[in-house]
Amino acid sequence: MYVGMMCTAKKCGIRFQPPAIILIYESEIKGKIRQRIMPVRNFSKFSDCTRAAEQLKNNPRHKSYLEQVSLRQLEKLFSFLRGYLSGQSLAETMEQIRRETTIDPEEDLNKLDDKELAKRKSIMDELFEKNQKKKDDPNFVYDIEVEFPQDDQLQSCGWDTESADEF
Amino acid sequence: MAEDRTKPSELDQGKYADDNVKIICLGDSAVGKSKLMERFLMDSFQPQQLSTYALTLYKHTAMVDGKTILVDFWDTAGQERFQSMRASYYHKAHACIMVFDVQRKVTYKNLSTWYTELREFRPEIPCIVVANKIDADINVTQKSFNFAKKFSLPLYFVSAADGTNVVKLFNDAIRLAVSYKQNSQDFMDEIFQELENFKLEQEEEDVPDQEQSGSIETPSEEAASPHS
Ligand SMILES: Nc1nc2c(ncn2[C@@H]2O[C@H](COP(=O)(O)OP(=O)(O)OP(=O)(O)O)[C@@H](O)[C@H]2O)c(=O)[nH]1
Ligand SMILES: [Mg+2]
Numbered sequence: 001m002y003v004g005m006m007c008t009a010k011k012c013g014i015r016f017q018p019p020a021i022i023l024i025y026e027s028e029i030k031g032k033i034r035q036r037i038m039p040v041r042n043f044s045k046f047s048d049c050t051r052a053a054e055q056l057k058n059n060p061r062h063k064s065y066l067e068q069v070s071l072r073q074l075e076k077l078f079s080f081l082r083g084y085l086s087g088q089s090l091a092e093t094m095e096q097i098r099r100e101t102t103i104d105p106e107e108d109l110n111k112l113d114d115k116e117l118a119k120r121k122s123i124m125d126e127l128f129e130k131n132q133k134k135k136d137d138p139n140f141v142y143d144i145e146v147e148f149p150q151d152d153q154l155q156s157c158g159w160d161t162e163s164a165d166e167f
Numbered sequence: 168m169a170e171d172r173t174k175p176s177e178l179d180q181g182k183y184a185d186d187n188v189k190i191i192c193l194g195d196s197a198v199g200k201s202k203l204m205e206r207f208l209m210d211s212f213q214p215q216q217l218s219t220y221a222l223t224l225y226k227h228t229a230m231v232d233g234k235t236i237l238v239d240f241w242d243t244a245g246q247e248r249f250q251s252m253r254a255s256y257y258h259k260a261h262a263c264i265m266v267f268d269v270q271r272k273v274t275y276k277n278l279s280t281w282y283t284e285l286r287e288f289r290p291e292i293p294c295i296v297v298a299n300k301i302d303a304d305i306n307v308t309q310k311s312f313n314f315a316k317k318f319s320l321p322l323y324f325v326s327a328a329d330g331t332n333v334v335k336l337f338n339d340a341i342r343l344a345v346s347y348k349q350n351s352q353d354f355m356d357e358i359f360q361e362l363e364n365f366k367l368e369q370e371e372e373d374v375p376d377q378e379q380s381g382s383i384e385t386p387s388e389e390a391a392s393p394h395s
Contacts, residue, residue: 105271109196110247117246121197128202131302131328135209142209143334148324154311159272 009068014077016084045085049078187237188344193281194266195274196245199299202327207337221249229341257288262344266297269307293343302326
């Protein structure tokens with residue numbers, strides 16, 4: 001954990017009625033567990049969860065408390081609220097969130113508009129950034145060559161069809 | 168012109184280059200074409216890059232057998248709405264890098280469409296098939312992919328994220344492009360291409376020119392159907 005922070009986030013959740021994001025944190029000064037209630041205003045079932053999350057995270061009054069809470073988590077909490085406001089069951093909302101945060105490997109992304117495509121790419125970015133070897137890493141190597149011999153013993157990828165015309 | 172001597176501009180480099188080649192990058196949306204380009208060029212790529220939604224042009228200087236080669240990389244977007252402009256991507260290309268995403272079967276299946284389109288415009292140019300994102304699932308490198316075999320194309324397993332085989336891929340593509348250009352005695356083919364693309368040529372001539380960047384954004388009807 002990083003020193004100089006006024007608090008250490010423990011848990012972050014959402015309350016539907018009246019809507020609020022609730023943070024449980026440990027106050028650094030007294031070492032006490034405390035709760036901070038951040039009311040959500042002007043949010044409807046038509047609102048954009050990403051924007052709402054960004055606004056809350058940048059809100060000058062809450063900013064320092066939310067430093068350790070990721071944008072993605074806040075976004076997810078707002079998605080729960082949106083689901084609730086649209087009258088969805090919790091299971092339905094969970095399913096929707098799963099759809100919005102994972103890539104459907106069958107989906108043809110060539111047909112999407114820029115905004116939808118950007119959403120898919122930002123989901124992909126999570127793994128990309130996790131596996132990325134950056135230039136400023138001390139053991140960064142520019143040219144990495146690994147041989148993967150393609151001999152006849154290999155198992156098929158399973159994506160090729162049996163028919164001779166197709167691959 | 169005098170001040171150019173101290174800080175040679177990109178165009179000057181072109182003048183002194185022994186040769187130049189054009190390499191195109193194809194494949195479905197989000198397979199990682201742009202990430203691969205960026206990984207290869209790091210931040211050395213020329214700031215004069217021409218960037219639109221549909222196409223990003225990168226200039227790169229390479230050394231092949233002691234010769235300076237100026238490479239134009241055409242990084243194209245996979246989205247379907249740009250299809251009408253593709254003819255100009257293929258035009259006069261010397262090699263092709265065709266990418267799919269090892270995590271998404273559709274992108275592998277669509278290779279046949281990309282390949283058919285490529286061969287319609289450029290029947291002979293070398294083409295490398297690229298399986299990207301192997302960092303996400305290293306097991307795929309132990310599997311066989313018949314598409315590459317069927318058309319006798321080289322298959323590279325790469326990752327734009329961790330860098331595996333990216334530099335090798337691009338350097339090999341540059342070599343293939345150079346040797347294609349030098350050995351394509353297909354004189355008739357060239358002339359045929361010239362005639363076919365006559366209209367296209369006029370529109371495209373000024374592409375590397377900054378002020379003309381608009382011309383590339385305009386999908387042209389003629390470009391869409393060179394066979395009419
Ligand atoms: N794990 C992993 N993810 C990758 C890799 N390469 C690209 N990605 C992810 O895939 C997403 C799409 O990559 P792009 O380079 O934008 O794909 P593209 O082929 O240029 O897509 P279009 O320009 O839309 O046709 C990126 O946002 C990354 O998150 C890789 O090697 N490994
Ligand atoms: Mg791209």
